[in-house]
Amino acid sequence: MSYLIHCRTVLAELFFGKGLSTNDLRGKFGEKLAKRFLRKKGYSFLEKNWRCQKNRCLEIDLIFKDGEILVFVEVRARSSKSLVSGYDSINRKKLNSLKRAFNSYLRVNSEQFPNYRFDIVEIDLPSKKNLKPSIYHHENIAIF
Secondary structure (H helix, E strand, O other): OOHHHHHHHHHHHHHHOOOOOHHHHHHHHHHHHHHHHHHHOOOEEEEEEEEOOOOOOOEEEEEEEEOOEEEEEEEEEEEOOOOOOOOOOOOHHHHHHHHHHHHHHHHHHOOOOOOEEEEEEEEEEOOOOOOOOEEEEEOOOOOO
């Protein structure tokens, strides 16, 4: 392992926690960038990595409010060299899992949020360190 990769790994473990795989680190970093991006757009942050009490496999990456609308956000952080975009990487199985998670959240919080939508924030992470990640926000994806 090169010295630079070792330093990045050590810093990532200090920041995000030990024992995370490269994909986990990429995901955590993507969530951090997406959270910052949406806050700059004026969204109000509510929750991160919400999990259903009955089925801990059902997770929502980020939950925001955009005015009076509840926004469920799926973050897809991928290498800019990936063959498939983050948006296109969400298959039918993942959509069904997200829908079940959203419905679980709404069962508990339905009276607070009569209006809601699903957004995807796609983060393309550059392969070179001097480049900035590209962020794409796909709003109001049809899932319900």
